[in-house]
Amino acid sequence: MGSADESSESDHHAPAPADWPRGFGEASWWPLATAVGAAGLYAGAALALLARGEDAIVGPALPSVLLVGGVGIFLASLYGWTYHGFVARYWKRAAGDGLDLRWGMVLFLATDVMTFAAGFVYFFFVRTGPWPPGELPHLLSSLVAINTAVLVASSVTLHVAHESIRGGHRRRFLAFLGATVVLGVVFVGGQLLEYYELLVVEGAALTDVFGSAFFALTGLHGLHVALGVILLAIVLVRAGRGQFSAERHTAVATTSMYWHFVDAVWLFLVVTLYVGSVA
């Protein structure tokens, strides 16, 4: 391989990595376990679809076993993997520049643009047709305005938090990071409230021509925000345990990129889906 490993190898046994189950040198169980979990999740979802309706061809037990088991294994594996890879004995590890992880995040966000694209293209398709396609729900409420303000504010607080840790101000970093998590939770709550208003109070249709676009896009976005809150909370917990410094803040940087991206998608959503539907 590369030049680094040309040193005499016989007396240079690879120290076992801090991993569990204890890997073999550079080998690891986590990727396989993660894949098994994901496979269980997908198989469970597939069987859950087969279990629907009157002429269901599988009972409800098997899909739920697979779903719960799959998600459990998936999350446990991710936890084991990332805990031992990033969190355990944080300060003893050599700090990389995190360049590859940043690149990874940028590329992931590029894929995410395309993930959202399908729903947006559908919306533009129907929006350029006869409009409105039916009765539109009441979209432009004060709730949306508040939610937007909350999300934009959270981007600002996160940016301040990131700048703080870069400058070595741990206190300020923690405070603004905490504020960001709170704002994120508020946004998710506001989104749930909006769904409640639309679906239950107003009785809007979930799957008509407009509802398909609206709930697919806002739902996908809501899932992104929820995941973002979880990621930020993890960063917060790690920060609370004294991790990160002016030189080492890759996780803060990548999570920020994700969060700002989700914020930008929301603004685009508001302009096209909310304002664009009635304007």
Added chain:
Amino acid sequence: MIGAVPGIVLAVALLGGLAAYLRVQRDPPPAWYADGGVISPTVGLTRTEKPSGVLRWLTTVDHKDIGLLYILFGTAAGLWGATDAMMMRTELLVPETVVWNVETYNAVFTTHGLTMLFFFVTPVFTGIGNYMLPLLLDADDMAFPRINAVAFWLLPPSLVLVRGGLISDVLGAVLGVLPIGVGALLALEPVSMGWTMYTPLSTEMANPQIDVTLLGLHLSGIATTMAAINFIVTIVTERPDDLGWDELDIFSWNMLVTSGLILLAFPLLGSTVILLLLDRNFGTTFFAIEGGGPMLWQHLFWFFGHPEVYILVLPAFGLISLILPKFCGRRLFGFRFIVYSTIAIGVMSFGVWAHHMFATGMDPRLRASFMAVSLAIAIPSAIKEFNWIATMWNGSLELSAPMICIVGAMSTFVIGGITGVFLAAVPVDLVLHDTHYVVGHFHLIVVGIIPLAMIAASYYWFPLITGRMYNQRLARAQATLLIVGAFVTFVPLLVLGYMGMPRRYAAYPAEFVGLNQVASIGAFVIGVSVVLWLVNLVQSIRVGPIVEDADVWNLKETGQFTREWQWFEDRIEKRRAERPLPDDHTGAESEPSEEATDPEKPD
């Protein structure tokens, strides 16, 4: 009883997490990978720190091991897809539907397409890239070795989901002899909506296996995208400082552009199949008439689909550009222009998707502009072809097995490419669309170039990977047979298309029978040549002569002894130096030769 299982599973998972948490820790390893793995100082050189047997393959994060897993998986999937193809060509031996029935034929052409595109071509190229890219780049490994592993392990379950209908039917038939209910297994039929999954057919077909297949495609898309991200990050960040962009080898360039296409194409397909799934199961209107309609499906699908054909073919172009000069004794002609043309193809491939939809009554002005771009995209492809020919010009050609494959690939590309240019012309396409002409066009590429490039790579690097040599005469015969088979199979399809034979039907008018039989015989020739390839390589892994001199292809003479061969040479030297290494299948029987070759580094 069974209801308790989720709890048990969860408890086990939680216990596992807890044990992980409490695990006694040792000193930190020397270096860490970005995704949490560690670099061991002996990766790949010995197996001292790797477990042996099946454990090694289950836990490996070594790019070479994962590359081999990918290649094995892709080859197995390819053989499965090839079985579908043989079934189709058998049916088409006769005009009437007598061998299989219509449902089977429809299912077989659908699963053939899905298997070949998603589980054969891309995995095999990902495997070759995995093995070779870090060696070519002089990197320690891929940027994210563990993500590399997980991306691979997601593929087998996705293949099972996608092809579930057949698996469940076979299982049902086997278990049916037992006194248990197998109705659920038998209710899943192999999918038969065509690989393009056009709505409204795909929304209206009742077969519940379609839902399972869509989920499988989604999972495989995630896996493919993860691998693509890994390749890009590896190429961008893992190169040593002295390897600038201008020195990046041509195969890595092609993998880079391919990965860029995957990055934008596959997530869109992922979302699109999920929308279809929602339409099928929850009454959304994405592709319903009152909603987006069938045209939306076609736009979204082909916005993925056209880049997909270049995702398939660019790595093959890369392999051709890499290997061809080695057997011409010359440098690649116009290296820069080949790189530019690769990038140009990558960019333009997102602007031509609607040429698959010329016959749908779209706006004629749009049609004309898509026609213009589609004609233009032939230019960068032609640049490659001309550069290859120029590379051979006045070279001292050596018709070894890899070279035969490559010359064959270049010649099929002439016909495959030019027939595409005809299709890109709207008036021609209106006549030929949905005929066997289209099948002939793209198969001259997907059978002509892609497997030939893969096989060229397998013959070229086989000694490096296994440390053994294969039977070269058999290999040359096999390559020739494959080329002949490709022409005999697919040129008649072009003619049949001109005569108006539609594609995707199990039966056809009796007047077409002659050419169909020729095509079927050609297909069987391809099948035989694939078996010969398999037998040769499997047998050679076991008992082939051991390679003592790393310069298998006399590359030092022409100054083309590139990094991966240098690595191979170092490895042979090392093994000689510290013989005996009893656990090593290549070094085990090798006697240290007295005339140890002097390693001369070309760069």
